[in-house]
Amino acid sequence: DIQMTQSPSSLSASVGDRVTITCRASQGIRNDLGWYQQKPGKAPKRLIYAASSLQSGVPSRFSGSGSGTEFTLTISSLQPEDFATYYCLQHNSYSWTFGQGTKVEIK
Amino acid sequence: QVQLVESGGGVVQPGRSLRLSCAASGFTFSSYGMHWVRQAPGKGLEWVAVIWYDGSNKYYADSVKGRFTISRDNSKNTLYLQMNSLRAEDTAVYYCARESHRIVGATMSRWFDPWGQGTLVTVSS
Numbered sequence: 590d591i592q593m594t595q596s597p598s599s600l601s602a603s604v605g606d607r608v609t610i611t612c613r614a615s616q617g618i619r620n621d622l623g624w625y626q627q628k629p630g631k632a633p634k635r636l637i638y639a640a641s642s643l644q645s646g647v648p649s650r651f652s653g654s655g656s657g658t659e660f661t662l663t664i665s666s667l668q669p670e671d672f673a674t675y676y677c678l679q680h681n682s683y684s685w686t687f688g689q690g691t692k693v694e695i696k
Numbered sequence: 697q698v699q700l701v702e703s704g705g706g707v708v709q710p711g712r713s714l715r716l717s718c719a720a721s722g723f724t725f726s727s728y729g730m731h732w733v734r735q736a737p738g739k740g741l742e743w744v745a746v747i748w749y750d751g752s753n754k755y756y757a758d759s760v761k762g763r764f765t766i767s768r769d770n771s772k773n774t775l776y777l778q779m780n781s782l783r784a785e786d787t788a789v790y791y792c793a794r795e796s797h798r799i800v801g802a803t804m805s806r807w808f809d810p811w812g813q814g815t816l817v818t819v820s821s
Contacts, residue, residue, distance in 0.1 A: 621803065625741075632793075633811060638807040639803070644809075676740065678743075685743040686743060
């Protein structure tokens with residue numbers, strides 16, 4: 590099975606900061622990766638698909654990049670509503686695996 | 697609007713069974729693959745199972761293979777998860793999610809949207 594290693598597990602940042610989260614796959618997954626945001630007590634919300642395509646309605650400060658085994662989610666200027674936990678999800682070869690999550694907290 | 701509503705969660709003893717349901721509305725249920733995802737208290741998300749739009753294919757996480765069965769009734773717009781031989785480590789909020797997809801370049805990209813609100817399963821004696 591494909592394993593996803595997400596880092597960091599948590600980070601503290603201020604409003605306006607640029608934030609970067611990374612996911613590494615245990616084997617190549619082309620661009621079969623998406624990013625999700627989850628707030629406490631809520632279901633996850635889709636942000637990015639195909640590694641770098643922004644989902645409809647998602648602010649342009651969110652962006653994704655990468656292919657193969659290394660992927661990045663970037664928030665260009667952190668807003669108060671962005672404090673949440675972020676997960677990558679790979680969907681290669683009829684298996685789906687989430688990263689461990691990155692909790693973005695207020696500094 | 698597009699909506700998924702889970703039900704069937706509760707407290708169950710180890711070794712017993714439970715069936716979760718996910719009622720879909722606002723879209724053509726029979727055209728979409730469907731997934732179950734779970735989240736243990738204070739932990740991350742774990743993919744559990746998927747079923748093709750017509751029920752022809754099903755895949756499971758290793759942690760539930762042989763114990764859980766995903767199924768669907770397209771005439772009732774409902775997804776199910778039959779959970780047998782439950783263990784304490786199965787305690788989690790269980791979400792159902794619709795799989796959407798799009799061709800991007802030469803590949804099919806997939807994502808989960810929408811998700812249900814989740815139903816809590818607690819396995820405890």
